[in-house]
Amino acid sequence: MIAALLLLIPFVGALALLLLRPAQARPIALAATLASLAVVLYAWATFTGGAITHLDLAWADAWGLRLTMGHDGVGLLLLLLTGVVFPFIVAAGYGQPEDRPATFNALLLFTQSFLYGVFLAQNAVLFYIFYELTLIPVFLLLLYWGGEHRRSITMRFFIYTLLGGLALLFGIVYLLVQNGGNGDFAALAAMDLPAGTQQWLFWALFLAFAIKLPIFPFHGWQPETYHMAPLQGTMVLGAVMLKMGLYGVYRLVLPVVPAGTAYWQDTVIVLALIGAVYGGVIAFRQSDLKRLVAYSSLSHVGLLCAGLFAGNAYGIGGSLYQAFAHAILVLCMFYIVGAVQERTGTTDLRAMGGLKNAAPRLAALYLLVVVNAVALPLTQSFVGEWLMFAGLWQVKGWYAFLGLTTIVLGAIYVFYAYQQVMLGPGRDGPAAADASMRDHLVLVPLIAITLLLGVWPGPVLDLVDGPVLQLLSGLTAP
Amino acid sequence: MEQGILTAIRTVPLDHYVLLSFLLFGIGAAGVALRRNTIIVLMCIELMFNSVNLLLAAFSAHHSDPRGQVFVFFIMLVAAAEVTVGLSILVMMKRIVDSVDVDQMNRLKG
């Protein structure tokens, strides 16, 4: 029931928008996302732990494919994330001039529906189908509403991610064949593949996620795409789409090819951490705010991925927790970018400065976001990062050290950007408007979530606790 | 009913029927590729249809199963419909580009 509702509410909303093409598309889209959020919250309120199956229908039984949908704590966390994030993404569109708002919001809703599907699927093939489906609305969003060079960049992004998707498809098909056609996650996790097979199968499965996340050096599509994409498209990409990669690793890589993961663990962690440092270093000298945020996201994601591959409770738990925090952070950051761009008409840092004189409230909101961005304690990011560092330390000490350099780098570029945008003497020209009602309505709840979950992370950590321990016990068992 | 004349299938091996229809099919196929005149191409397609029909009829007789012949009947139906449409397309083509050359119809070129 819940699964069906989650899939259908946004989907039907999107269809309604496409068919009726109402003049006021946003309120309808917002209502749909809020309705689905209510469903997710209900699912959370009634969740008592363990794994829940909502739906189990025969589909193509000849191949052993079943329409299995459900979630455990981690799945619920990501459903929550999807539910929480989308109302804000839709709301972020208010007041922004756009053509064809009905189609635009319909595409957003389609994305949400498919994302729910990704996080609900309990079958590898079903997962794959939703995983690739999400690409279609996002592709259209980028292609029609993107900025400069949108065609070539979108095509590149599309082809690149599809390439990873192909590898994933191959891996899943191989698993299906090996497993007698049973593609349920639980059944796949119970497989015991020979170590040699796992070593190459790991990359077949992981490549798609590595590109989606992205980790170094597969991130080439990201900065340009983030820079070019419409604001809301970037939010979707950065806040949720990327988490599909993490979730995929958690669901399909760690439990299915444990020996392969162990074999490549160090490689992936090192790559991810290199990416984290690399993104942090590059971000500092970016002259464009959007690119700076894009590289900072690369840096954060590197850490997330490293934490996940630490392969212990703190690393995995922290990474999953941080996935949520990062989504909220990305929303805030890009919203701020949009708000700043709206006021200054540019995203070029060199052309900015002193916005605080005209917009002190916006500056204060930005500052609160910055606090989360540098993972100060009592914000959500800190809990996740602390857990990840603890996890990384248990693997190798210098992994934790390498990861920790990002907190220095983060402080450097985040505060640099803040200073370039907000501080300094005021600029000549028409006074920019201070933060509006809309800005407050979007940012204040997000910041409140950040602080609340920073002080009291228990509810979310409890979601992660059980599944992660179960995963680990499955890994250590012979 | 005089059995002698009408049951060639009992004296002629089935193989030969198969070979005959293959031969006709091959000739038809070669013809389609060979000729540029659209009307002849259409005729060659009919020829291929008929080779298949023959094969079906032969098997039907061999197995004493009337269903194969019903199938031939349906193929004839489709062939008749196909020919009417095909010939009208031909007429249109002649009218528009003043030619019945298949090689002129290459708008699907990549």
Next chain:
Amino acid sequence: MAALFYILAALSVISALTVVGARNPVTSVIALVVCFLSIAAHYVLLNAQFLAMVHVIVYTGAIMVLFLFVIMLLNLNKPDGPRKSLAMRLAAAVAGGLLFITLAAAVRQGVQIPPAAGFDPGVGLVRSVGHVLFTEFLLPFEVSSVLFLSAIVGVVMLAKKDKDGTDQATDITEAERARRAA
């Protein structure tokens, strides 16, 4: 008996080759009529009288007449103009031949045709075919009428001219038409 089969077989092959080889379309049509008649004769030999009748009526009577009509209508009764390049023709001939050989080889090698169980000479009679057609295949039979309907509609659509005299089913520009004609 068997001799009759081989004579008819030779006749159909030769006429089929003539269809493909003749330069004049009218010759091709006549050859095809001969081919179809020989195939009808084969049907008779197979004791499939119903098929033979329908074949003669539909193919020779209707379809081939239609072909001749079109040829006369479009004034195609003169030898062909351009021919395909030699390489193309050679390739086509070789491909057709190869197809025959491969198919034949396939049958020779792989397919074991089971011997007929019992022999019923009455299968090809109108009674038995009709019985099957109107019981087991009633639905496809009726549905085929829809096929004809759509074919009729399609042909009318294609042949109809617009009010302003331009052709309906085309988006080919004048310039392109000129290029094609050239």
Next chain:
Amino acid sequence: MNQDLLAALVPALPLAGAIILASLRRKLSANAAGGLATALIVGAFAASVLLFLGFDAAQGGRTVKLLDWVRLAGMDIPLALRIDALSLTMMFIVTGVGALIHLYSIGYMHADERAATFFAQLNLFTFAMLLLVMGSNFLVTFIGWEGVGLCSYLLIGFWYRTPEYNYAARKAFVMNRIGDVGMVLAMVLLFQRFGTLEYDAIMDRASGVNDPLMVAATLFLFLGATGKSAQIPLFTWLPDAMAGPTPVSALIHAATMVTAGIFLTVRSSALFELAPFTQDIILWVGTATALLAASIGLFQNDIKKVLAYSTVSQLGYMFVALGLGSYSAAMFHVTTHAFFKALLFLGAGSVIHALGGEQDIRRMGGLKAPVRTTYITFLIGTIAIAGLPLMSGFFSKDLIMAFAFQRSPVLFALLLAGALMTAFYMFRLLFLVFHGSYRGKAHPHESPLTMTVPLMVLSVLSVAGGLLNLPHLFGGHEAMKHFLETAAEGIRYESLELSAMTEIVLMALTTVLVGVVIYIAHGRFAVKATLEGDEAAMPFLKRLVARRWRVDELYRALFERPFGWLSTNLHAIAENRVVAPLVRGVGDAALRVGETVRGLQTGNAGFHLLAMLCGLILLLTFTLMGG
């Protein structure tokens, strides 16, 4: 009142103040905001006093758990406060000195349009600092640790329109963050080793552990401490931090935040006792910092910069004490230093206020008469820091020097040199500012009462602070040491075994030399006001010192520039030449394949049929061969 509730109230009051002030910052007047902020800090102080009265040192500390915080898979780190002698001592300093500085700020900031914001941030700082000292585990302390860093950033860059101030603020934050790396590493290490981060549990389990990991953990902790407490190599941010309003310098960069490193070391003294190697490092880093900073202080012309380097130098003394294992001496000096350095900064602020923002001592002089109260209090502060007998600084610094002598006379000599330099630059400052004739243009006026009252209170404390830990020699019984002993394990191991005679000789020697130095300073600066001229004209060594040993330039050349270079070039080379082409390559390859294959689509029906035939033939052949 319930002790737990009281404990929670101490940080809650400033936090509430910060939230209220931040949300009402547009509606409150400067005085109202300042009054509210001060009242709340006074409230927190009162709560601390009540806590102290209800506290029984003999029973040891108590832990007040507020909330579950990070709890995952066996890690259970609560948000909890710890009330023991050490945290109480620090709470007194933070809320007591803090309240005075808040009061002072009402006068100092009354004309600033963003005064309410200022007080909100100051309250937030107090909250963070209280969490730092009251945390019952490393992670809660780390909340405060980072929180004070943030507030420090905000307050240094309070006047955000000046780019240099913003740069100084960022510099402070980043350098602190470098230290934080060490702090976090220490925490993850300790957590892995002990499975908990609670102070009492770790100190219990650590006793007797002989483990190289302890050396690593303490070194990491010390790295964190160097960042926060401005020691070599991370000290350059503190002088720049003087960009903030003067009360900020007094509260954050003199009295409280910069002593966090010392606090942390005392807190985990049991660990440091297990790592003599780390203690030696601390000792020498502290000594080097004390001397380096003192030498730089000799030639500074900015009134606040002199005090800043003096702070760095004094912090060095505290680390020397820590390195010597005399934690009580360090804490004692933290306390007295909080009094007299806050006093000095506030006095300097009063001078700056009086001169309408002037900070260059070359344009001061002769202010003795116009700002009489400020002069007297500043004089008391100067005497205290110089360590003239019976002042608070005398007892605390002397204790450290006695411990140093016990370790090695060379160390004592070095520290003595530092003390003499301190006396010299402090009296140079005093004389150049207050004596001689006025060299500026503004019209000096005495500060309002809200500013002078804190000065007077602090000067009393600066004089009498020594009583807190009066040594046996002067008839006291080291009250502070015995009090702290219940909280910091390391104190139990410290012992000063110098004879009374030796101590007296050392004190006398120090005092006489300081007196001589003061006399020289008087001659040079009070009588004729010798001003430093152009740096370019100085001899090499002096120029080097005056330019702060060129450490800033060194760091810029060693770190900042290469980092910028790296950032630019990683982007230009690695990103644009390697990673981006990878993506482009995949896209282009796909395009090129399409471009090539499309040639096959001739649109010629005959050709396509032929291709189909060929495919059919091949397929059949393959099945025949394979089958």
